[in-house]
Amino acid sequence: MKKICFVIPDGTGIRNYLYSELVEYLQHKNCEIILLHLVSTEAIEEIYSVHKTKFKSYRIPYYRESYFQKFLREAICYARLLNNTKITGNVTILTNWRPNKSSLIKKIFYRIVEIVGKYVSEKYKRILKFEDLYDNSLSKKCGSQKSLLKSINPDVIFSTHQRAINAVPLISAARQMGIVTVGAIFSWDNLPKARLTIRTNKYVVWSKYMKEELNLYYPEIKNNSIIITGTPQFEFYYNNKFILDKKVFYNKYKLDLSKKIICFSGDDELTSPFDSNYLGDLASEIQKEKLNIQILLRRAPVDVSGRFQSIISKYPDIIKEAPPLWNFDKGNTSNWEIIYPTYDDIELLVSTVSYCDAVINVGSTMAHDFAMFNKPAIYLNYNTINSKKWNIETIYQFQHFKSMEGLNPVLWVNSNKEIILVLNSLYENLNLDNNDWINSIAEHRKSASLNIANTLISCT
Template sequence: MKIVLLVPDGVAVRNYIYSDFIKELHQANFEVILYHQIPAPAILEIQNLQGDIISDYRIIPNFKEGFLARIVRESCSYARLLFNSKKLHNKTILQFWNSKSSSTRRFLLLRISELLGYCISKRYSWILKFEKWYDSAVLANSVTKLVEAELTKLNPDYILNLHQRAFNTAPIIAAAKKLNIKNGTVIFSWDNIPKARLVSRYDSYFVWSDLMKSELNKLYSEIQIIDIKVVGTPQFEFYFKDNFQLKKEDFFKIYNLNPNKNTVCFSANDASSPYEAKYLEDLCQEISKIEEEVRPQILFRRCPVDLSNRFDAVINKYPDLLFPINPDWRIASAEQNTFTEIYPSFLDIGLLVNTVLHSDVVVNLGSTMVHDFAVYNKPCLYLNYDPVENSSFKVKDVFDFQHFRSMQNLNAVGWINSKEEFQDKIQRAINNPENTGDYRMQWLQKIVKHPLQNNSSTLAKEIITLCTSV
């Protein structure tokens, strides 16, 4: 059998291409083909890791929508955000509409899309009709015709999209459906479904949990429940592999950390969270007041796609307290700082595993790292205060996001409600970790299918079943 994996950008590489998922397919006698839009150095890294398991690499052709098709796609996205916010009774969903305009053309496009999207959101059937019109426009595009010819020659048994939000894969899925090639997509992250970023429609949808399955069915009622498969996600499997784990002394020696001190990990969010540097400075100020002999050290891991210099001043101010371990994500082209040019090295998996393994507690603003630490049953402290007065950015909005409703009635994290609480809450979490977010494991079990180390196998088995079914 033959499977085509769509890799529209670098963020899909670590969770799927570096995981055992590829090997599971190979062991099931699948010929694996990568259809990608990632840079050449990333392909070289994959080849060095996976060897001949992947038989062919093909570049996803550049897809340019017509202006009208773009308006329809954006209008449908805005309409679904409006629909989802009402369906789930959650206004924060509308914050995922990117209203920033860098040009007159984009300004006009967004305003038209908002107006049209508002109108079609009034009836769900109108949203479906406009989405079908968009599918027709994609099918008629010249790029789709080129892809159709290529897929006809390849004749794969299955096509799997490794990131559902990328519109550059739309022609491939449109051609696959025309050719009756079975297809599916993973829903990449636990917070993706309400964000209206499902560009195409598929035969099957692979989600992390029963919770996501219910949410997808609720917001996309046209999708049959039987077509939504709960398979987990491979991204937590690395924590169970001994080959990624270094001894604490060895790991700390590399980054000048003290193995005899407790360690607080501060994991930062991307630029959409504007005050991460201020939070980091608050943390450093408060921790520096603790007596030297019991003062924990701070391991700082920035968001892999945040390449800004906004943390430099804090790092330079606290050289004996704050130790940055930058993610090993690489940029193929300095001129194009986009998701297609940024990709993780395989070495970054070890950096992340050892960061979690050898830290005592993690501090962040609603990051998914809470679940990484929960794998090792370690506590997380969520930041729960506004570091800048009268700012339009409000922490309350963050924790009102839909995916945090899954934590309701679960004491899964500790909360830092002011700058002055850092010392006490961190020392409590270090000294009595079982009393800080003691339901973190239950939350993790709710978020992603267990056992975590079987997720690659579960996904592969589902695809094998789908390929062999009549």
């Protein structure tokens, strides 16, 4: 029996890999699943409940990053962001550099990081040398990780996230011990951000497009180490068991069966700080024009700011809410070890896409979810207020939106005055390239779990 360890450093990868059919495929191939994690007991119990079985599970040993290791890691990140900016010609990549300079010591620390990072970025060989130095520093911190892996004796380790710092020594220990490691790229926008902290022997990616990105930003990674498998998160849309009965769904979220539904999907506050303004504009226009449309708000799972409440209260007949079914400590929403999606949230998300006519947001991945049911996405493309810290023009210059070039995959609202025009056009023949876009971004959407399972088995 082959032993395959899933590294779960936080809750973000649980839905895509631990709730998908990947586990069943591996079990069918007589593989033993072992969980190496830093998530809560409740999250592990949820995984057991989904698969109606218990797996061996171990907490990843505690890792305290030294100042020197943090310095190296941050300098490498800054150097790679500068390098990625240079090779793409896209200055928005540098918006991903957001160090915490809340104290004088941190300001000094990051000023030195930036000076060194700039020097390192000038030659790619320097970046690789710094990464070797970082790797070597980890080898002295892997004692407890090696002891754990020696006791388990796994055949392959699968890391569900590429940038969780707490998992870095574990993967480093596995490589030193000759255990095969496989890493997943979590999202379509991750690679330009220079946060491929976890380095593995092989990588499973969403598509040819993502493989080419990995080749571009990390030319040292061998081409045959990058396997196009797809990502399991889109498989749920092919399974009708995740679609609630229509009357049940409408009643649960107090929706009017006689009205059309537009889903407003919120981003986190950092990505889109003025989402409540956009929601207000949308509701105002619907009310003003007396459209037979209601809004279903799905906020970002970590957004517990309450910023939408005044808008919801102002338009109670228009805006209904379907809060994401995620578990987390409300007092600590920045801790991804605590935050995780429940299995029921898959049903809520798939049902939302099934019953809504379109989704509207600021550049959200939800455009791809709605494309699964061939439904349009509307991207908001105007500023609601003048802000020195944020503007909409920067958002759509982000590197991952370059995948839209040559396509017409979404509808655009360029001012609040265009909202009604776009909403009225929804039920016409739109001829959008939304399927072409998702085909480019995420291949093998029906067979990703099987593809990843086969990859993991073939690596052992």
